[in-house]
Amino acid sequence: MAYSVLIVDDSPVMRSFIRRVLNMSGFEVGECTEAGNGIEALAQLSAHRVDVILTDINMPGMNGEELLRRLSADGTLKTTPAVVISTDATNERIVRMIELGAKGYMAKPFTPETLRDELERVLGDRDAARA
């Protein structure tokens, strides 16, 4: 099964890198779309659901924290798992983002394999919850 992915990051080169690593990882990627901040992400999600969201934290307009709050508060979108990708690997930050609703957290640097493993874990948890 190929999964649809939404990459949310204000850095165009980081979005390109994540897309590249997804393709290198062996994770089965179907449609892969991009957004530059939380506002763009929510606009895309209102028209088109995805299987998983990969989001940065700090972005202009709407940051990753607010995006997680909006996703958790949305009856339709709250079941779409979000994984945070950040340079910040401090314990406080990770706990905070999980409390806000993130289902996974990837600290940079990460390899294609660790990204694939995290996505498979998160999507496995989602599928188990639906069963």
Next chain:
Amino acid sequence: MPPELDQQSSLEPASTPHQPGRLDEEPTASDTIRQVASEVLEAMFFTEAELAACEHAWLDPARCAGIRFGGSHFGEMLLGVSAEAADPIAASFLGLDPMELTDAQRGQVIQELTNILCGAILSKLWPESKLALSSPELSPWQEWPDAGALHHCFVIPEGKLGISIRLTAG
């Protein structure tokens, strides 16, 4: 991009002025910089970094970026990438041929590398801290003669790379 230093009021300096520490007195700081540089270059830029002697003539024409950090610790970090290494590193990060790179991409990749290195170094040095980073900015290389700063040069197959990091008053 990292959590933004300038946008987080909770991470503003305390009313009592913060006294900068000395990174060269942190027992694990030097090893952490070496380890993180190696991990970041290998995992995300698909190249290898080894510690090298510091001969800084190459830094004048290098592509450089600076970043500030705040939270539990305040300071700044500089990254320099030798001119001949900048394009191969950016191309490797993006999976492009060096001839396909735009000027914007060249700069953005150096900024992203600065961001990743700084966040990873600080998270590893102080995992229980609060961390906020500014947006990285392209800037000329600066030599920091002050005591307390840490600096390392690395050789990579494509050229050279230099990292300086120091704590500052909050």
